[in-house]
Amino acid sequence: MGEHAIALNSVKLVRDHFTFGPLDLEIPKGYVTAIVGPNGSGKSTLFRMIMNTIKPQQGNVHVLGEQLDYDNDDELKQNIGYLQEEATTFDYFLKGSDKAAFHAKWFRGWNNDTYQRLISNLTTRDDLQLKKMSKGMRRKFDLSLAMAHHPKLLLLDEPSSGLDPLAWKMMIEVLHQYMENEDHTVLMATHIVDEVKRLADYIVFLVDGQVLGMYEKDELLQSWSMYFVEASAGSGFDVRQMPGYCEHKEVSTGFYEVICSKSLEAERWLETQVVTMRSKQILELDEILLQHMKKARLYAK
Numbered sequence: 001m002g003e004h005a006i007a008l009n010s011v012k013l014v015r016d017h018f019t020f021g022p023l024d025l026e027i028p029k030g031y032v033t034a035i036v037g038p039n040g041s042g043k044s045t046l047f048r049m050i051m052n053t054i055k056p057q058q059g060n061v062h063v064l065g066e067q068l069d070y071d072n073d074d075e076l077k078q079n080i081g082y083l084q085e086e087a088t089t090f091d092y093f094l095k096g097s098d099k100a101a102f103h104a105k106w107f108r109g110w111n112n113d114t115y116q117r118l119i120s121n122l123t124t125r126d127d128l129q130l131k132k133m134s135k136g137m138r139r140k141f142d143l144s145l146a147m148a149h150h151p152k153l154l155l156l157d158e159p160s161s162g163l164d165p166l167a168w169k170m171m172i173e174v175l176h177q178y179m180e181n182e183d184h185t186v187l188m189a190t191h192i193v194d195e196v197k198r199l200a201d202y203i204v205f206l207v208d209g210q211v212l213g214m215y216e217k218d219e220l221l222q223s224w225s226m227y228f229v230e231a232s233a234g235s236g237f238d239v240r241q242m243p244g245y246c247e248h249k250e251v252s253t254g255f256y257e258v259i260c261s262k263s264l265e266a267e268r269w270l271e272t273q274v275v276t277m278r279s280k281q282i283l284e285l286d287e288i289l290l291q292h293m294k295k296a297r298l299y300a301k
């Protein structure tokens with residue numbers, strides 16, 4: 001990984017019922033990084049820290065090469081587009097176009113053609129009051145607003161929440177276009193496996209305020225598999241010796257279903273054993289997350 005768009009150093013935030021960190025995290029510049037984790041794991045909290053609306057009690061946060069200054073972040077925010085998880089309500093009475101006019105005044109990089117193109121490509125509209133927009137309409141409008149000033153960093157907190165499948169496809173296309181500029185970076189939180197597969201270069205597992213791992217997506221998805229293996233009696237097969245062994249079930253005598261995190265090595269090793277590999281199944285992202293949680297004892301087996 002080269003330069004970082006975001007870096008958290010020893011960041012810790014303590015709330016009544018939740019502790020974020022202490023953790024270090026570096027988000028590479030020029031890539032899409034997906035933050036994946038269960039509800040309440042701290043994804044939105046992370047975005048708010050990056051947006052400087054919550055200050056951690058410990059550590060520091062660097063965004064686009066600058067340490068966050070809690071008194072003056074106006075300049076930095078010119079380069080960030082933020083789609084928060086919940087749409088704002090204080091401005092419900094405004095028409096979309098009125099809100100866009102505010103953004104046009106505030107953001108120096110605002111480009112009206114880009115804005116109109118996004119509104120049109122995402123098939124939404126801005127001639128309605130915000131309170132009269134459907135959830136998906138509003139989501140697409142807010143995404144257009146977040147991108148129309150050509151930010152270098154795009155923070156997307158569950159961007160596809162409320163989108164229909166067609167709108168979802170359009171969003172993916174719009175984000176692919178945005179990433180054609182290699183100066184652009186996306187950090188997104190999502191629960192949608194397909195979204196991660198289609199967009200992300202890197203995946204961060206965030207659970208209970210802790211980073212359980214950061215991986216290059218293709219490597220991660222290729223390295224986790226579930227094997228169905230048959231060992232004959234007296235073969236001396238010890239499933240726990242399998243490289244990357246995580247867990248297994250003996251389905252019936254001599255038949256094992258085994259999950260491991262080092263597919264290539266595991267397969268080479270299986271070739272050295274007196275066993276037959278009956279099938280192999282690539283593990284889905286949510287199952288890989290679950291395995292990480294089990295290992296960290298953040299999920300009861």
Ligand SMILES: Nc1ncnc2c1ncn2[C@@H]1O[C@H](COP(=O)(O)OP(=O)(O)OP(=O)(O)O)[C@@H](O)[C@H]1O
Pocket residue numbers: 015016017018037038039040041042043044045046085
């Ligand atoms: N304003 C707040 N005051 C106190 N605790 C809060 C506040 N906002 C969030 N929390 C707590 O912080 C923790 C992390 O919440 P956060 O919204 O960051 O999670 P999340 O990963 O985004 O979850 P989800 O997937 O449900 O959106 C939760 O335990 C939540 O209850």
